[in-house]
Amino acid sequence: AQSVTQPDIHITVSEGASLELRCNYSYGATPYLFWYVQSPGQGLQLLLKYFSGDTLVQGIKGFEAEFKRSQSSFNLRKPSVHWSDAAEYFCAVGPLFSGGYNKLIFGAGTRLAVHP
Amino acid sequence: DAGVIQSPRHEVTEMGQEVTLRCKPISGHNSLFWYRQTMMRGLELLIYFNNNVPIDDSGMPEDRFSAKMPNASFSTLKIQPSEPRDSAVYFCASTTGAAKNIQYFGAGTRLSVL
Numbered sequence: 001a002q003s004v005t006q007p008d009i010h011i012t013v014s015e016g017a018s019l020e021l022r023c024n025y026s027y028g029a030t031p032y033l034f035w036y037v038q039s040p041g042q043g044l045q046l047l048l049k050y051f052s053g054d055t056l057v058q059g060i061k062g063f064e065a066e067f068k069r070s071q072s073s074f075n076l077r078k079p080s081v082h083w084s085d086a087a088e089y090f091c092a093v094g095p096l097f098s099g100g101y102n103k104l105i106f107g108a109g110t111r112l113a114v115h116p
Numbered sequence: 117d118a119g120v121i122q123s124p125r126h127e128v129t130e131m132g133q134e135v136t137l138r139c140k141p142i143s144g145h146n147s148l149f150w151y152r153q154t155m156m157r158g159l160e161l162l163i164y165f166n167n168n169v170p171i172d173d174s175g176m177p178e179d180r181f182s183a184k185m186p187n188a189s190f191s192t193l194k195i196q197p198s199e200p201r202d203s204a205v206y207f208c209a210s211t212t213g214a215a216k217n218i219q220y221f222g223a224g225t226r227l228s229v230l
């Protein structure tokens with residue numbers, strides 16, 4: 001069955017420290033992969049996406065993610081965290097466009113807290 | 117573009133009342149999703165429309181929930197009668213094939229059923 005696992009429910013880092021949020025997926029084909037961020041009281045905003053090609057993708061706000069097919073992973077990274085990065089982060093997997101069926105599968109989310 | 121627009125942003129109602137949540141997708145998008153987010157269950161897909169037709173409503177919790185999309189620019193999610201356990205944030209998202217499944221989310225409606 002298709003699924004997305006975010007092993008870490010909560011992560012706390014100090015401002016200026018590096019960050020890595022983990023995402024593992026189970027999917028029968030090459031997926032589309034996404035990271036979304038949700039700030040308190042807001043909707044989900046796309047951080048970055050992977051469709052094909054270069055497995056290291058850059059996103060907004062200084063985030064990047066690397067697709068590793070052999071590990072079925074798409075981990076999100078940032079070299080230096082800012083206090084404004086405190087939010088909840090969601091990994092998502094999409095089926096290939098087929099017959100108009102565009103559903104995404106979301107992970108449970110990782111809540112990031114940033115210490116000053 | 118104004119993005120996905122949801123209304124109201126907040127809704128407080130009493131148990132047993134009818135609640136209607138509204139969503140205007142991004143112009144040109146032909147797929148629309150309704151999600152529910154709670155602390156206990158996370159983000160759940162309730163129903164998905166493609167070209168105004170409901171494709172998958174397996175996530176709708178029970179018959180008290182219904183959703184319509186009368187045209188490409190408007191959708192509603194109705195709960196009747198509402199119950200306290202329906203309290204959650206409800207999100208609408210839209211996409212199109214040309215956007216390669218990137219879903220664009222509205223700001224959500226926070227529903228409190230007392």
